[in-house]
Amino acid sequence: xxxxxxxxxxxxxxxxxxxxxxxxxxxxxxxxxxxxxxxxxxxxxxxxxxxxxxxxxxxxxxxxxxxxxxxxxxxxxxxxxxxxxxxxxxxxxxxxxxxxxxxxxxxxxxxxxxxxxxxxxxxxxxxxxxxxxxxxxxxxxxxxxxxxxxxxxxxxxxxxxxxxxxxxxxxxxxxxxxxxxxxxxxxxxxxxxxxxxxxxxxxxxxxxxxxxx
Amino acid sequence: xxxxxxxxxxxxxxxxxxxxxxxxxxxxxxxxxxxxxxxxxxxxxxxxxxxxxxxxxxxxxxxxxxxxxxxxxxxxxxxxxxxxxxxxxxxxxxxxxxxxxxxxxxxxxxxxxxxxxxxxxxx
Numbered sequence: 511x512x513x514x515x516x517x518x519x520x521x522x523x524x525x526x527x528x529x530x531x532x533x534x535x536x537x538x539x540x541x542x543x544x545x546x547x548x549x550x551x552x553x554x555x556x557x558x559x560x561x562x563x564x565x566x567x568x569x570x571x572x573x574x575x576x577x578x579x580x581x582x583x584x585x586x587x588x589x590x591x592x593x594x595x596x597x598x599x600x601x602x603x604x605x606x607x608x609x610x611x612x613x614x615x616x617x618x619x620x621x622x623x624x625x626x627x628x629x630x631x632x633x634x635x636x637x638x639x640x641x642x643x644x645x646x647x648x649x650x651x652x653x654x655x656x657x658x659x660x661x662x663x664x665x666x667x668x669x670x671x672x673x674x675x676x677x678x679x680x681x682x683x684x685x686x687x688x689x690x691x692x693x694x695x696x697x698x699x700x701x702x703x704x705x706x707x708x709x710x711x712x713x714x715x716x717x718x719x720x721x722x723x
Numbered sequence: 724x725x726x727x728x729x730x731x732x733x734x735x736x737x738x739x740x741x742x743x744x745x746x747x748x749x750x751x752x753x754x755x756x757x758x759x760x761x762x763x764x765x766x767x768x769x770x771x772x773x774x775x776x777x778x779x780x781x782x783x784x785x786x787x788x789x790x791x792x793x794x795x796x797x798x799x800x801x802x803x804x805x806x807x808x809x810x811x812x813x814x815x816x817x818x819x820x821x822x823x824x825x826x827x828x829x830x831x832x833x834x835x836x837x838x839x840x841x842x843x844x845x846x
Contacts, residue, residue: 576771596773602765603773606758669757677758684761 513613515706526704527555530669537581537607541657544580544600545573547664549587551647552613568657577603580702582660588616588623589630592697595688602685606677609664611656615646622646633718637686638676790842799832801827 519526527535559565559573559646575582577600589597601610611631615621620631633639640663641656646657667675676682686704689696700707724730754760769777808823810817815823837843 578771599765599768599775600771600773603768603771605766606761637828677761680759680761685763688765720831 532591534665534667537568540663541570541582541664542547542567542572542574542580543570543584543658544577544604545575545580546583546592546600547586548573548589548597549614549616551586551617554647554654555584555586555613555653558653563650563654565654566656568654568661570657577601578605581607582602582609582611583637584611584613585617585633586613586619586668588627588645589633591630592628592691594630594633594636594696595691597633598686598688600636602688604682606670607675608677609660610639611653611660612645613643613653613656614648615644618644619644630696632705635705636689637701638704654659758800790837790840792836793833794842797837801830 516526539631541554547553557563565571571583576581581604583597583601584606585597602606610633612618616623616629617633619630620626623629624631630636642662643656644654645652669678677684683703686696687701688700689701768776804826805821
C-alpha cells in the first residue's frame with residue numbers, strides 16, 4: 511500500500527494496515543526474554559528490567575523461566591565452554607520465532623577472558639545472533655538500544671517471499687548442533703553453518719618494532 | 724425458544740466457548756498457512772533446563788525418610804501440643820488429661836523405637 515495514502519488516511523482517523531504489519535507489530539512489542547544470566551552482564555540486564563530503566567515499556571519485561579515460552583535469548587555474560595552446550599540446547603528448545611542478543615564483550619568474543627582456555631570465544635560460533643551489544647558490561651541503556659534495534663529488525667521482516675525470515679521457511683533449521691564438552695575443547699569447536707570465520711591476515715612484517723626499545 | 728428464560732445463558736455459553744476457541748483456531752490457521760512446524764530432539768525433550776535428563780524417572784527412593792518423620796513428630800509436633808496443654812492444665816477434665824496422656828505415650832513409643840534403632844546415636 512502506498513505510504514503517502516496511508517498517512518493521509520491516518521490524518522482522517524482511518525488506520526490502514528496489512529496482515530504482515532499487524533503480525534510484526536504484535537511480535538516486536540511482546541518480546542519475552544528467557545530468564546537467563548551468565549555473568550556480570552546479567553546484573554545490568556536485571557537493572558534494565560527493573561523500575562529505573564523499565565524494559566516493560568517495550569513489552570519485554572516478562573522474563574520467562576522456560577525456553578518454551580520465550581522469544582528472546584539475551585546471552586548476558588561470559589559463556590564458558592562448560593556452559594556452552596546448555597546455552598545452545600536452551601536456544602534449541604525455544605519456539606520459533608526466536609532471537610538472540612549477544613550482550614557484552616564476553617558473549618561477543620570472549621572479552622577479557624578471550625585468552626582463557628575455558629571460555630568460548632563468542633556465542634555466535636554456535637547460534638545465530640541478531641544484535642550485538644559491545645561493552646564490559648553494557649549499560650542498561652545499551653540493552654534497551656539493542657532491544658529497539660531488534661524491534662526495527664522484526665518490523666522489516668516479510669511474511670512471504672524468498673527473503674522471509676528463518677522461522678517462516680520450512681526447510682531452514684530450527685535447531686543447531688549442541689557441542690559436546692570434550693577432553694580438550696568443545697566438539698565441534700564451532701558450527702560452520704552459523705559461524706563464518708573472519709579472514710584476518712595480520713602481518714607484522716616491517717611494522718613490528720618489538721625489541722627495538 | 725427466544726422466550727425461554729435460559730436463552731441468555733445459551734447465548735453466553737456460545738460466546739464463552741467461541742472466546743476460548745477463536746484464538747486457538749486463529750493460531751492454528753496461522754501456523755498452517757505461514758509458519759511451518761519444526762520439531763526436533765532438543766525441542767521435544769522433556770526437561771527444559773538446558774541439561775540432558777539422565778537415567779529413568781521410575782526409580783525407587785530410599786525409604787529412610789520415615790525415620791526423620793517419626794523424630795520430627797516426637798520432638799516438634801509434641802512441643803507444639805505440649806505448650807497449650809501445659810497452659811490449660813489446671814482447667815482440664817480427667818478425660819482430657821487421659822487423652823493427652825495416650826497421645827504422649829504414643830509419641831514416647833516412637834522415641835523408644837527410634838532409640839532402639841540407634842537413630843539418636845551421634846557418630
